[in-house]
Amino acid sequence: METLPQLFSLNEALLFERAKTIGQKWEKSYWSPVVLNGGCKTEPKCRHCKWESFKNSRTSFDGKRTLSQVLKCAETMLNAGATHLLAPSGWMGYEIPDYFCTYIQAIKDHFRVPVYGLFGSIRLSSLLKLKDAGMDGYQCGLESPDEAIYRNFRPGGDSLGDRINTLVNAKKAGLKIWSGFLLGFGISDKAIMRGLKLLKELSADWVAIQPFVPFPDTELQREDPANPYRWARIMAITRLYMGDESHLVATENSGAYANFMDLTGANSFFIFPPENNSACR
Numbered sequence: 001m002e003t004l005p006q007l008f009s010l011n012e013a014l015l016f017e018r019a020k021t022i023g024q025k026w027e028k029s030y031w032s033p034v035v036l037n038g039g040c041k042t043e044p045k046c047r048h049c050k051w052e053s054f055k056n057s058r059t060s061f062d063g064k065r066t067l068s069q070v071l072k073c074a075e076t077m078l079n080a081g082a083t084h085l086l087a088p089s090g091w092m093g094y095e096i097p098d099y100f101c102t103y104i105q106a107i108k109d110h111f112r113v114p115v116y117g118l119f120g121s122i123r124l125s126s127l128l129k130l131k132d133a134g135m136d137g138y139q140c141g142l143e144s145p146d147e148a149i150y151r152n153f154r155p156g157g158d159s160l161g162d163r164i165n166t167l168v169n170a171k172k173a174g175l176k177i178w179s180g181f182l183l184g185f186g187i188s189d190k191a192i193m194r195g196l197k198l199l200k201e202l203s204a205d206w207v208a209i210q211p212f213v214p215f216p217d218t219e220l221q222r223e224d225p226a227n228p229y230r231w232a233r234i235m236a237i238t239r240l241y242m243g244d245e246s247h248l249v250a251t252e253n254s255g256a257y258a259n260f261m262d263l264t265g266a267n268s269f270f271i272f273p274p275e276n277n278s279a280c281r
């Protein structure tokens, strides 16, 4: 098994070829988001938050969805080709509201597809309730393994330690876990290596290295997006490092990132609701 410094020093042709070969062995999967609540209790808000940007252009994005809206959105995205559903909400506190369990159970009863929650840092008791409701896994990003960068774009809310505890507890609860971090804001290769080691120690079942993309009306709107070549390279290194243990998820499917997608070795992708789709707004 090569070390991370060895993987970082591989030449690009070999790195991308090997990542592609591993990626091709995996079954492909397609994730779609089905938002449960567009609100968020984190204060102050994260300086890069795309949901805050969405709320400026469509106020309907904010707040709790009804059960029928959630089921309609799930049906729409499954018809569009999704094989797995991600049920996100802004952070509602360390204990989740009970209706999250009701909604997850209803999605499972209606569609019988894998459903993962994404509600930020939450307690073991909440994870156990969600598992009882039928939730298959939990997604909780590390956001940034560099704590100074983490607090720069996430001045409020949960800490990196809270997020790691949530992932450990999710494993304890018998859930699959999905994690990763954001590539951007000058993160160093050394910090990326720390993040990848942590993901391996956590035995993450799904891993995503997400390129930072700025959104309008956010405090960080003037920041440069992550370089697509560097993103592809770090994804390919992740593919080789995590080996056969983890799915690799590409969270971006358009623009310059789509051009580099084939090099990454990703086997899992996103299908997002089209802009004009009324079922998932």
Ligand code: SF4
Pocket: 039, 040, 041, 042, 045, 046, 048, 049, 050, 051, 052, 089, 090, 091, 120, 157
């Ligand atoms: S926790 Fe998520 S939804 Fe809430 S402000 Fe931060 S990025 Fe936005």
